[in-house]
Amino acid sequence: MDDKTVMSRINDLVTEEHQLRTQVQSGQISSDDERQRLRDLEESLDQCWDLLRRRRAARAAGADPDAVNAEPISEVEGYLQ
Numbered sequence: 801m802d803d804k805t806v807m808s809r810i811n812d813l814v815t816e817e818h819q820l821r822t823q824v825q826s827g828q829i830s831s832d833d834e835r836q837r838l839r840d841l842e843e844s845l846d847q848c849w850d851l852l853r854r855r856r857a858a859r860a861a862g863a864d865p866d867a868v869n870a871e872p873i874s875e876v877e878g879y880l881q
Contacts, residue, residue, distance in 0.1 A: 802866070806852045813845050843873045850876045 801809075817838065824834040847870055855865040 801851070801870070803852060803855060806848055806855070810845060810848045810852075813841050813848065817841050843877060847871065847873050847876045850879075 820829070820834050820837055820841070823829045824831055851868065851870045854868045854871075858865045858868050
């Protein structure tokens with residue numbers, strides 16, 4: 801996945817997040833459904849941002865950014881801040 805594709809995925813996830821918030825406000829989905837899906841979206845967003853940062857770091861270090869793969873969500877969510 802190249803940087804443009806990662807950014808497109810991030811934009812899609814953010815759009816879905818906004819749609820969820822609109823759906824819960826209009827009563828189309830329950831707040832429980834919204835919370836679960838938002839949690840999934842946030843994890844996917846974290847994974848995408850992590851991949852983008854690591855691709856940029858590889859490029860800055862003179863390495864091939866295309867050799868960088870997405871880490872599993874369980875690993876990304878376990879990073880210490």
